[in-house]
Amino acid sequence: MMTPVDLSVELAGLTLQSPIMVASGTFGYGTEYADLVEVGALGAIVTKGVTLEPRAGNPPPRICETPAGMLNAIGLQNPGVEAFIRDKLPPLRDFGVPVIVNVAGSTVEDYVAVARRLAEAPGVAALELNISCPNVQAGGLHCGVRPDLTAELVAAVRAACPLPLITKLSPNVTDLVPIAQAAVEAGSDALSLINTLVGMAIDVEKRAPVLANRTGGLSGPAIRPVAVRLTWEVARAVSVPLIGMGGIMTGRDALEFILAGATAVAVGTGNFVDPDVTAEVRRGLEDYCRRHQVTRFRDLIGAAQVG
Amino acid sequence: MMTPVDLSVELAGLTLQSPIMVASGTFGYGTEYADLVEVGALGAIVTKGVTLEPRAGNPPPRICETPAGMLNAIGLQNPGVEAFIRDKLPPLRDFGVPVIVNVAGSTVEDYVAVARRLAEAPGVAALELNISCPNVQAGGLHCGVRPDLTAELVAAVRAACPLPLITKLSPNVTDLVPIAQAAVEAGSDALSLINTLVGMAIDVEKRAPVLANRTGGLSGPAIRPVAVRLTWEVARAVSVPLIGMGGIMTGRDALEFILAGATAVAVGTGNFVDPDVTAEVRRGLEDYCRRHQVTRFRDLIGAAQVG
Amino acid sequence: MQNSIMMRSRRATVVHRQQVTPLHTQLRLRAPEIANLAAAGQFVHLRVTSGADPLLRRPFSVMLCDPVEGFVDLLVQNVGRGSEIVALAGVGQSFDLLGPLGTPFPLPPPHAHAVLVAGGVGVAPMIALADRLSRTADDHHITSLFGARTEELLCCWQELAGRSHEFLAVTEDGSLGEPGLVTGPLAGILDVPDPETRVVYACGPEPMLAAVARMCAERAVECYVSLERWMGCGVGACLGCVVPAAHPAGDTSDATYLRVCKDGPVFAAGDIDWGASCL
Amino acid sequence: MQNSIMMRSRRATVVHRQQVTPLHTQLRLRAPEIANLAAAGQFVHLRVTSGADPLLRRPFSVMLCDPVEGFVDLLVQNVGRGSEIVALAGVGQSFDLLGPLGTPFPLPPPHAHAVLVAGGVGVAPMIALADRLSRTADDHHITSLFGARTEELLCCWQELAGRSHEFLAVTEDGSLGEPGLVTGPLAGILDVPDPETRVVYACGPEPMLAAVARMCAERAVECYVSLERWMGCGVGACLGCVVPAAHPAGDTSDATYLRVCKDGPVFAAGDIDWGASCL
Ligand SMILES: Cc1cc2nc3c(=O)[nH]c(=O)nc-3n(C[C@H](O)[C@H](O)[C@H](O)COP(=O)(O)OP(=O)(O)OC[C@H]3O[C@@H](n4cnc5c(N)ncnc54)[C@H](O)[C@@H]3O)c2cc1C
Ligand SMILES: Cc1cc2nc3c(=O)[nH]c(=O)nc-3n(C[C@H](O)[C@H](O)[C@H](O)COP(=O)(O)OP(=O)(O)OC[C@H]3O[C@@H](n4cnc5c(N)ncnc54)[C@H](O)[C@@H]3O)c2cc1C
Ligand SMILES: Cc1cc2nc3c(=O)[nH]c(=O)nc-3n(C[C@H](O)[C@H](O)[C@H](O)COP(=O)(O)O)c2cc1C
Ligand SMILES: Cc1cc2nc3c(=O)[nH]c(=O)nc-3n(C[C@H](O)[C@H](O)[C@H](O)COP(=O)(O)O)c2cc1C
Ligand code: FES
Ligand code: FES
DSSP states (O other), X not given: OOOOOBOOEEETTEEESSSEEEOTTSSTTSGGGTTTSOGGGSSEEXXXXXXXXXXXXXXXXXXXXXXXEEEEOOOOOBOOHHHIIIIIHHHHHHTOSOEEEEEOOSSHHHHHHHHHHHHHSTTOOEEEEEOOSEETTTTTEEGGGOHHHHHHHHHHHHHHOOSOEEEEOOSOSSXXXXXXXXXXXXXXXXXXXXXXXXXXXXXXXXXXXXXXXXEEEEESXXXXXXXXXXXXXXXXXXXXXXXXXXXXXXXXXXXXXXXXXXXXXXXXXXXXXXXXXXXXXXXXXXXXXXXXXXXXGGGGTTTTTOO | OOOOOBOOEEETTEEESSSEEEOTTSSTTSGGGTTTSOGGGSSEXXXXXXXXXXXXXXXXXXEEEETTEEXXXXXXXXXXXXXXXXXXXXXXHTXXXXXXXXXXXXXXXXXXXXXXXHHHSTTOOEEEEEOOSEETTTTTEEGGGOHHHHHHHHHHHHHHOOSOEEEEOOSOSSOHHHHHHHHHHTTOSEEEEOOOEXXXXXXXXXXXXXXXXXXEEEESGGGHHHHHHXXXXXXXXXXXXXXXXXXXXXXXXXXXXXXXXXXXXXXXXXXXXXTTHHHHHHHHHHHHHHHXXXXXXXXXXXXXXXX | OHHHHHXXXXXXXXXXXXXXXXXXXXXXXXXXXXXXXXXXXXXXEEEXXXXXXXXXXXXXXXXXXXXXXXXXXXXXXXXXHHHHHHHTOOTTOEEEEEEEESBOOOOXXXXXXXXXXXXXXXXXXXXXXXXXXXXXXSOOEEEEEEEESSGGGOTTHHHHHTTOSEEEEEETTOSSSEESOTHHHHHHHHOSSOGGGEEEEEESOHHHHHHHHHHHHHTTOEEEEEOOOOOSSSSSSSOOSEEEBSSOOSSHHHHSEEXXXXXXXXXXXXXXXXXXXXX | OXXXXXXXXXXXXEEEEEEXXXXXXXXXXXXXXXXXXXXXXOXXXXXXXXXXXXXXXXXXXXXXXXXXXXXXXXEEEOOSHHHHHHHTOOTXXXXXXXXXXXBOOOOOOTTOEEEEEEEGGGHHHHHHHHHHHHXXXXXXXEEXXXXXXXXXXXXXXXXXXXXXXXXXXXXXXXXXXXXXXXXXXXXXXXXXXXGGGEEEEEESOHHHHHHHHHHHHHTTOEEEEEOOOOOSXXXXXXXXXXXXXXXXXSSHHHHSEEETTTTOBEEEGGGBOHHHHOO
C-alpha cells in the first residue's frame, strides 16, 4: 500500500500535475503516441516547432544513431501555424494537459506573427521559443548565441503576446549564463535547456556526412552531463523556473536535473527508445520521494546546489 | 597474405609511422602501459599535462562514468617540468616514438618557462599547448575561449621555443574557427581537437555533484559527433594539419576524423576501456585501405570534404 | 479502443532460432498480441538492449504469424551491431517489441494475379503476403520472383515457394535458378495482353524497387513497394524516416515527404519520387 | 619480459556460477595465466560489455585461484548495472579480463599471528589471503573476523572459516554469530601483552577500515587494508582512483595522493590519510 506523492509544480504561471513533460519534436503533436502513452498523466506536452509558413523540412537522411545518442536534422518540418491551429491543436487540447507550443522562425517578425496568432487560439498554455534557428537578419546567426539578439527576440514576442513565455536555450555557446539572463530580463517566465549539441557523423564507405544536412543536433543520454552542468550553472544565475532536458531515461536521470535546480524536466529521445519512459521516470521520482520521506517534491529543486 | 599499407603521415615537421597517437592524460607517461601495449607501434605519445611547478591535482572523487563516456577532473596532477625531464622523459624516449609533451599553466609566463625548459631537454619531439586551463591574469578565463588570448599565448611560446607547436583546442566555445585561425596565425604548426566538454554528474542519494571539483571534462564515444563536426569545420578554415580526437575506439571511428580533415588521430578514453584499442584502430585502418585499394593513407585526409 | 491494444510495447521471448544462412537467422518469438494483429507488410520495432548503446530500436518485418500458438517469426540479416545482437539471441532470451507498426499491403481484388518480387532479406514481408493471400478465399493466383546476388542469399526461399503457384529464383551469378536480375522474368510476366489483371508487390534493394516501379508504371500495372529507412520513433512522431513524395499536393508538410514508419513502409509505387529517393 | 605476460588482457569464460546469496554470485572463470600469477589482494579489471555503455571496466578482487585447473573465482555483489551484468552471466559466457593488477598483501613473518578482518563483500580478498597463508610452510596462525549487517550478507563465510584457525562471524542485528561490529572482538584479540606479534589485514566498508586502522595504530600493530575506488584505466595511468596519502614526503605529485589501482589496492594503514579519505 503506497502513499501517493505530490509531484505537482508551478511553472510560468501554470500548475503542472507532474514535473515530467515531453520535449519539442520528440512527441509529434501528441496523437502519434496516444495509443502508447497515458498522455493525460504528463505534466505538459511541448509540440514540434511551429513556424509562420509551412515547412517541408530537410531532405533525408535526417537522423542517425551515435554512441548513447542520435543526430537529427529534421529541419523544422511543420504545417505552419494556421494548419497547426486548425488540425493539430484541437486533438492536443483534448488530452487535458497544458499544451506548450514550440515556436520557430527566420526573423523576429516571424516569431511575433506566430506568437500573436497562437495567443488568439484557445488551448495554448504557453509558448516555448526555439532561439537556435538561423536568423536571416543576423546573417544566419542563431539568436541563441548572443545575449543582445536573444533579448531582442524575447522582448518582441513578450510585447506582442500575453501567453507565458519559455525561452529554450542552445548549449552551443561559450557562456550560457549571460544569454539566460538576457532572456529573463527581456521577459521570459521560464527557461528550457538544453537544445541539441551540434554534431556530425561520417559514412566512411560513402566518404560523406551521413546526414543530407551534413550537421545535426546531438541528443540522448550522451549529452546528459553537459545538460546537467548547464542547468546547474544557469540555476545559480537566474530566478525563473528551469525545464531541464537532455538524455533523461529514468527517475534518477530526472533527479539530476531537479537537484541541479530545474523545476521540471522534459523527455525527448527517450520516447523513441521506450514509449513507457515518462511513466518509468514518474515511478522513479515517486519511489525516490517515498524512500527519502520527501513529502513535497518541490523541496528537491536545487537541493544539490547548497553546499 | 596481406600487403602492408603505408600509414605514415607528416605532421608539424615530424614524420609519424602511423597516424594513431595516444591522447594527453590517458596514457600516463607511457610506462604504465609498457606491459600491455606495443608502444613502439604508435605514431606518437602525448604526455599528461606538464606544468612549471609540481601539482597535487584535485581531491577525489576525480572520475565518474556517464552514458558512453566519462567525466574527469584530475586537476593536472603532475611532478612539474623538472621532475618530468629527470624521471619521466628518459623512459618515454626509449620507446622510440616521437614524444609530444602536453604543456599547461596558469599564466603565459608559466607556459613560456615550461616550453623553454623542454626545448633544452633531449628527446622532446613537439609541444602540445593545453589552452583550456584557467588563466589567472585573464581572471580565471580559459585562454582557449578567446582568439586574442589564444594568439597571445601561442605567440609567446612560439617566440621562446623552436620546437614544433601544436595547440589543443577546447570545444566549449560558440565558434571554434576564429580561435583555430588565431592559433595558426600566432605560429601553431598543427592543432589538436577536441579537449573535453564541460559536464557534471550528480549523486542523487548524496544530493551533491559526484566529483569533488563539481564539474569535469566529458570524454569518450559520447562526444565523437561533436568532435567530428569541429574537425570538419576547422579543417575548412585552416591549412595546418589537425590531430582529431574524441571517442575513438575503432578504425571506423578514426576514419570519421581523417575523412573530415584530420591528418592524425589520438585515442584517449579508449585506452582505459581496452588497452588493445590502438592496435585495433590500426588493423581497422589497414583493412579499410586494402578493401578500397587505398595505397597512400594520406589520400584519405579530408576526403569527405569534397562534395 | 482497439488501437490502444494494437501498439503497446511488450516483451517477447525467443522460442526457436534457426540459422538459415551464415548471414540470416530466423527467430520465432512468443508475442501473442502481435501474432493476432499483424498484417502482411507491417513491422515490429525491436529494442536490442536495455542499455544506451545501441540506443535506438531496430525495425524488422513480420515474416510469419501463428495467432493460435501466439508466435511471430522474424528473418534477421546480420548487417551491424543491432541486428547481430538479435541474430545471436538464444532461446529464452527476450526483447521489448513495439508493434505491429506501419501500413500493411492492400490485398488484390478476388481472382487477381498477384506478382510478388523479393530481393534479398526483403523476402520477409513477401512471405507474409504470400501466406496471407494463400489463406484468403478469393482465389488469387500467386507468382513469386526471388532475386539475390548468389544462392546463399536466397534465404528462406522455400517459405516463399511453398506459398506460391509459380516460383522463380534468380541469382546474379546464376548459382541457383535463372541468371540475372528479377526484372528480366518480371517483364515476361507483365508483357501480356491484360497486364492490368496483375498486381505487383515488391520488397528489396532500392534500385530493384525503382526498376520494378518503372516497369509497372510503363504498363499501368498496380504496384506496391515496401521501403526501408533508419528509424527513430517508428510511430510517426520524429519525422526522421521520410522519403520524398511523388506529387506534392495539399498541405506541404504532409506532402513533400512521407514517413516510412507510419505512411509506409508499404507505398503505392506511384506515390514515391524515385528520382529523389533512390540515392 | 615477465611483466608483459603478467598484464595482457584476455578473454575468460564462465565455467561455473553459484548464487551464494540473493545479492552475491560466485563466478568461476577459466583464465589460466591469471590463475598462475594472481597473488592475494590483487584484482582483475573486467570489461562488462563490448558496447559503449557501460563504458568503463569494473574491478573485482581475485577470491580464489586454481593454477592447476586454470580457474579464477570472483565474488560479485550486484550493486548496479555493471556488476549485475557480471552477476547474471551464465556458464559459457566470456569476459575480457585485465590482470592480475595492483599490489598484493605483504605476507606476515613466519609464526606470526595473522588477523583477517572482512566486512561484507570485502571478504573476497580475505579469502584469497587466508588461502595463501594456509598454503605456506611458515606456520602462521590465522584468526578471521567477518562482519556484516545481517546473516544473509555473510557471503561465502564458510570459505573463510575453513581456511582459518579461529573464525568469528559478527552481525549488527545478531542474526548470526556475535552481535555488533567486528571492532569489538578485534579489540579483544589486540589487547594482549604482545600485540606486535599480530599482523592485521582488513577489507570492507571504509568506516570499518578507518576504525581498524586507528585501533592498530594505537597499539602499534602492523595493519594492511584493501581500498576500493572508481577506476578508469586500472593500471596507474589516468590518476582517477586516488586517495589522500598520510605523510606527504618527497615529490608532491607522487606523495599527496596514492593510486588505488597501482600503489594499492593494498596499503599499509599508516600510509592513508583517513581523515581526508573517509568521506
Ligand atoms: C520497415 C523495415 C523493415 C525491415 N525489415 C527487416 C527484416 O525483416 N529483416 C532484416 O534483416 N532487416 C530488416 N530491416 C532493416 C533493419 O532494420 C536494419 O538492417 C537494421 O536496423 C540494421 O541495424 P544494425 O544495428 O544491425 O546496423 P547498423 O550498425 O545500424 O548499420 C549497419 C548498416 O546498415 C545500414 N542501416 C542501418 N539501419 C538501416 C535501415 N533502417 N535501413 C537501411 N539501412 C540501414 C547502415 O547504413 C549500415 O551500413 C527493415 C527495416 C525497415 C525500415
Ligand atoms: C580493487 C577493487 C576490488 C573490488 N573487488 C570487488 C569484489 O571482489 N566484489 C565486488 O562485488 N565488488 C568489488 N569491488 C567493487 C566493484 O568494482 C563495484 O561494486 C562495481 O564496479 C560497481 O559497478 P556497477 O556498474 O555495478 O555499479 P554502478 O552502477 O557503477 O554504481 C552502483 C553503486 O556503486 C557505487 N560504486 C561504483 N563503483 C564503485 C567503486 N569502484 N568503488 C566504490 N563504489 C562504487 C556507485 O557509487 C553506485 O552507488 C571492487 C572495487 C575495487 C576498486
Ligand atoms: C528528432 C528531434 C526533433 C527535435 N525537434 C525540435 C524542435 O522542433 N524544436 C526544439 O526546440 N527542439 C527540438 N528537439 C530538441 C529536443 O526538444 C531536446 O531539447 C533535445 O533532444 C534534448 O533532449 P533529449 O536528449 O531528451 O532528446 C528535437 C530533438 C529530436 C531528437
Ligand atoms: C583522465 C583524463 C585526463 C586527461 N588529461 C588531459 C591533460 O592533462 N591535458 C589535455 O590537454 N587533455 C587531457 N585530457 C583530454 C584528452 O586528451 C582528450 O582530448 C579527450 O579525452 C577526448 O578524447 P577521448 O574521448 O578519446 O578521451 C584528459 C582526458 C582524460 C579522460
Ligand atoms: S521513425 Fe519517427 S517518424 Fe518515422
Ligand atoms: S584507475 Fe587509472 S590511475 Fe588508477
